[in-house]
Amino acid sequence: MATCKACQEPLTLTLDPADPEIRDGGEEAVMVPDDLELQACGCHFHWQCLLDVAPQVTTSMHCPACDTSLASGHAGSSSSASSGQTILTNYASEDGVQQDYDILSVLREEAYFAQHPEDRSAKALHIMSAEGDVAGIMDVLMTEAEDAEELYQAAPVQRLTTWRDPLNGGQTALHVAIVNRQEDVFWLLLWVATPGVPETAFPAEIARRANSQVILSRMKTVYSGQIDQGGMDVRFVRDDNGRTPGDLCREVGSPFSDFAQSAVFQ
Numbered sequence: 001m002a003t004c005k006a007c008q009e010p011l012t013l014t015l016d017p018a019d020p021e022i023r024d025g026g027e028e029a030v031m032v033p034d035d036l037e038l039q040a041c042g043c044h045f046h047w048q049c050l051l052d053v054a055p056q057v058t059t060s061m062h063c064p065a066c067d068t069s070l071a072s073g074h075a076g077s078s079s080s081a082s083s084g085q086t087i088l089t090n091y092a093s094e095d096g097v098q099q100d101y102d103i104l105s106v107l108r109e110e111a112y113f114a115q116h117p118e119d120r121s122a123k124a125l126h127i128m129s130a131e132g133d134v135a136g137i138m139d140v141l142m143t144e145a146e147d148a149e150e151l152y153q154a155a156p157v158q159r160l161t162t163w164r165d166p167l168n169g170g171q172t173a174l175h176v177a178i179v180n181r182q183e184d185v186f187w188l189l190l191w192v193a194t195p196g197v198p199e200t201a202f203p204a205e206i207a208r209r210a211n212s213q214v215i216l217s218r219m220k221t222v223y224s225g226q227i228d229q230g231g232m233d234v235r236f237v238r239d240d241n242g243r244t245p246g247d248l249c250r251e252v253g254s255p256f257s258d259f260a261q262s263a264v265f266q
């Protein structure tokens with residue numbers, strides 16, 4: 001049986017039996033396939049072992065084990081990747097086998113975050129925004145705020161909520177929430193990240209719900225009290241296409257187009 005070219009171990013992954021997400025529970029450790037084959041050269045890796053060398057692979061576009069050129073696809077073709085390049089693999093995992101799986105975008109993302117580890121929590125916020133995970137977002141914001149010195153607690157909130165994802169069109173978490181039509185996340189992000197907006201501008205139901213959560217109202221107080229209002233209001237951050245969250249609201253239509261008319265955006 002083939003082994004991983006990076007660590008020489010068998011191409012399996014042992015799941016932690018203590019992980020509640022594992023269906024069969026029990027005391028026994030569960031072994032699943034974890035076999036990522038590069039089509040260009042036929043070398044096999046564990047998923048994580050290839051991701052660990054993502055900066056090297058995306059820079060060289062060569063196999064880290066045998067140095068074969070991995071780039072396929074043609075510049076100017078209709079490939080979805082902007083460069084027209086792909087790195088095709090066959091990946092066998094717990095979920096079955098995926099043939100012709102293009103791993104290049106995953107590697108590029110991993111390479112970016114290896115070089116910018118401080119942006120990982122902002123990316124996590126974006127994923128939660130897409131999924132509508134309000135509790136998760138609260139948790140990330142509060143954790144980062146609590147790690148900061150008291151006087152600067154607003155700074156991480158501002159950094160996270162105005163961070164523009166370079167691998168996703170320069171969108172903020174608010175853009176992501178709008179695209180994915182996540183209303184609760186939309187209002188939460190506006191609530192915490194628009195220091196110049198008075199509470200009375202928010203729909204009464206939103207303000208009532210936010211104020212009923214002690215943590216959330218505290219966040220807003222801390223935020224609006226300690227940061228000056230220039231240039232960090234999430235309403236004014238544009239994506240790579242020059243769109244503010246308000247512009248995007250009008251693009252995705254009702255009910256977001258109505259939200260963009262509300263007092264919060266005036």
Ligand SMILES: [Zn+2]
Binds near residue numbers: 005009045046
């Ligand atoms: Zn390995």
Ligand SMILES: [Zn+2]
Binds near residue numbers: 038065066067068
């Ligand atoms: Zn190879």
